[in-house]
Amino acid sequence: xxxxxxxRALWTFGRGVALGxxxxxxxxxxxxxxxxxFRDAERSGLFMPEAMSLSTATPDGHPSSRMVLLKDVGPxxxxxFTNYESRKAGELExxxxxxxxxxxxxxERQVRIEGPVTRISEEESFAYYRTRGRGSRIGAxxxxxxxxxxxxxxxxxxxxxxxxxxxxxxxPLPPYWGGFRVAPQRMEFWQGRASRxxxxxxxxxRENGAWGVERLYP
Numbered sequence: 001x002x003x004x005x006x007x008r009a010l011w012t013f014g015r016g017v018a019l020g021x022x023x024x025x026x027x028x029x030x031x032x033x034x035x036x037x038f039r040d041a042e043r044s045g046l047f048m049p050e051a052m053s054l055s056t057a058t059p060d061g062h063p064s065s066r067m068v069l070l071k072d073v074g075p076x077x078x079x080x081f082t083n084y085e086s087r088k089a090g091e092l093e094x095x096x097x098x099x100x101x102x103x104x105x106x107x108e109r110q111v112r113i114e115g116p117v118t119r120i121s122e123e124e125s126f127a128y129y130r131t132r133g134r135g136s137r138i139g140a141x142x143x144x145x146x147x148x149x150x151x152x153x154x155x156x157x158x159x160x161x162x163x164x165x166x167x168x169x170x171x172p173l174p175p176y177w178g179g180f181r182v183a184p185q186r187m188e189f190w191q192g193r194a195s196r197x198x199x200x201x202x203x204x205x206r207e208n209g210a211w212g213v214e215r216l217y218p
Contacts, residue, residue, distance in 0.1 A: 108192025125178030
């Protein structure tokens with residue numbers, strides 16, 4: 001972390017702990033607030049500020065969590081990518097709701113996001129896929145994500161198989177790989193404060209699509 005990034009992190013941390021979150025006026029866009037916090041995390045030089053926990057559940061309520069990477073955020077929601085034959089994707093297809101958590105410990109901040117999940121379009125998936133390194137694109141073909149792997153050599157054999165099949169840079173998008181979008185219905189912003197008397201504000205979608213906001217006890 002550079003001196004400038006370290007200074008930015010300490011300044012953001014100190015401002016947040018000392019001043020907390022200002023009382024919302026009621027007309028704020030929580031996605032815009034998220035983008036502001038995410039920019040703070042990026043400028044602070046944190047390692048992989050886009051890392052987030054994704055929690056899913058089976059239809060009968062058995063939960064599971066794993067770390068994924070946030071790759072896009074917009075008015076429609078938060079996008080991540082995966083193998084559509086993975087465990088997470090199977091749970092999302094059967095029970096299309098998810099919870100996300102981004103935690104930037106050095107800034108004493110975290111954001112929780114909950115809402116329904118849908119697949120993004122194949123065109124959107126390909127637009128991101130083509131930005132990945134060739135090795136990652138070959139890996140998307142080679143990995144039978146979440147399924148049993150007899151030994152490492154089997155994975156290496158499959159990597160070579162697809163490496164030979166697609167020798168140039170034009171590696172097509174696997175039909176079983178792409179993105180999901182979480183459309184937020186609830187977003188909670190947590191700002192650490194002294195004596196663990198933290199600030200917590202939660203925005204929830206009303207029936208008319210507008211956001212409502214309220215403060216929570218820490």
